[in-house]
Amino acid sequence: MKEPKEVDGIFQADNPMPEWWKLVWLLTIIFSIFYVIYFHYFSQWGQEVSYQLEVQAHEEKYGKQEKMVVLSEDGSNPFRDKEESIAEGQKNFQTFCAACHKADGTGLVGPNLMDEEWLHGDTDALVFENIMKGITGDRLKTGKGPMPPHENSLGAEKVYQIMAWIAKSNATLKKGQ
Numbered sequence: 179m180k181e182p183k184e185v186d187g188i189f190q191a192d193n194p195m196p197e198w199w200k201l202v203w204l205l206t207i208i209f210s211i212f213y214v215i216y217f218h219y220f221s222q223w224g225q226e227v228s229y230q231l232e233v234q235a236h237e238e239k240y241g242k243q244e245k246m247v248v249l250s251e252d253g254s255n256p257f258r259d260k261e262e263s264i265a266e267g268q269k270n271f272q273t274f275c276a277a278c279h280k281a282d283g284t285g286l287v288g289p290n291l292m293d294e295e296w297l298h299g300d301t302d303a304l305v306f307e308n309i310m311k312g313i314t315g316d317r318l319k320t321g322k323g324p325m326p327p328h329e330n331s332l333g334a335e336k337v338y339q340i341m342a343w344i345a346k347s348n349a350t351l352k353k354g355q
């Protein structure tokens with residue numbers, strides 16, 4: 179054992195660390211090596227694998243998510259000219275839009291959607307935006323109140339179906355942007 183010394187008034191014995199302490203230190207190093215190997219090559223704790231497992235568990239419980247709506251190449255409504263979508267769209271138009279736009283879409287409080295006049299845009303992309311986000315504030319043109327948003331109540335797929343129905347009867351609703 180070395181001579182004890184005093185530095186800045188602090189007594190310093192300079193004893194070596196006890197054997198048991200060194201042993202614990204060595205064990206943590208050995209543990210960490212095995213842990214790293216186990217974690218990366220054998221466990222399911224990595225974020226990629228555990229994410230997959232969580233998704234799998236979710237799908238088992240709630241079923242697979244419906245496919246997202248994939249736009250046509252030019253950005254136009256993917257449901258144009260699809261009979262099934264048009265029928266579904268007409269049904270939802272009656273429930274969600276007819277109160278303001280009339281059952282045949284020719285307008286009440288909301289403007290006529292079956293004529294050639296479009297106040298806020300006449301393309302799939304613009305009309306989609308108008309229905310999803312609604313029309314409020316400075317954008318209003320008719321002075322008959324706002325157009326409510328439908329992105330939460332309907333969502334993209336149903337809105338495109340409704341637009342497919344409108345497009346069927348109104349050729350002035352253009353494809354694309």
Ligand code: HEC
Binds near residue numbers: 323328
């Ligand atoms: C509470 C009444 C109301 C409901 C419900 C409603 N709208 Fe509207 N909508 C309006 C009003 C009012 C306007 C015109 C806003 C303005 O003054 O510019 C409008 C405008 C629009 C426009 C723009 C028309 C243009 O000329 O550019 C579209 C498209 C439209 N609505 C579609 C729909 C669809 C589809 C639904 C159902 C999902 C719907 N609306 C539900 C009141 C409504």
